[in-house]
Amino acid sequence: MKIEDIYYLLLDKYGPQGWWPLYTLRNSNGRNKKGYISGSADKTPGLSAAGRYEIAIGAVLTQNTSWTNVEKALANLVELNLLDPVKISNLEQDKLAVAVKPSGYFNQKAKKIKILTDFLLDGNYLPHGNTPDRDDLLNLWGIGEETADSILLYAYNLPLFVVDTYTRRIFSRLGFLDGSEKYSDISELFVSELPPGSILFNEFHALIVKHAKEHCRKKPDCSGCILKSVCKYNNPFPGGKQEE
DNA sequence: TCCCAGGGGCCGA
């Protein structure tokens, strides 16, 4: 069983996930689809500057936080008509913190969003075709490797593999990782084992999140898991120690 | 009441 095989098993089970889950797109009721523009050359929906910005701050809001709480924060920003980089840039950090409070760590996240927003505006990175450099993102306070790669993959279509807690958990249980690997070790492993291209990386990460929520939680629910037969967690070696 | 959720910064060893 190869990493690529896992991808196709998950895709068969769950289908395309359609990431990034834009709040403004999903809650537009067919009107005012601010996240997307129509008519891009490859027949797939192209991101607007607004959609790109929503992905960027969503990547910060979801740090160590459930997506339902992120949506509450995004709903507040929409309600206050603040989901706009210029408005956020001009907003006092304390007021932004109140708006994003439901996502937790609100003081830190308000500071991170302000810094990221100014970076995106100063570099003119929100219009199509102007992609920020990964190292520049990593140099921003509050942006680590997972957040940088999420932004670059989902907002800019760069073929980077996003490594998160779920990736480590699932592929450690499957036996591809031992849990001690650095972020770069894991991302390089996936990139080397998979066909190139941002579309597959986009879908795979989304499927990993889906599978982790459905079955491979911290306390796993292995009933009905399609990876059960190939998972070391469920088939420990004789005498082997099962994960806590 | 406790555990968990799509991290990252800081600090001491």
Next chain:
DNA sequence: TCGGCCCATGGG
């Protein structure tokens, strides 16, 4: 370089 701690809300 690495482990431990801190940040914080909301749902199960």
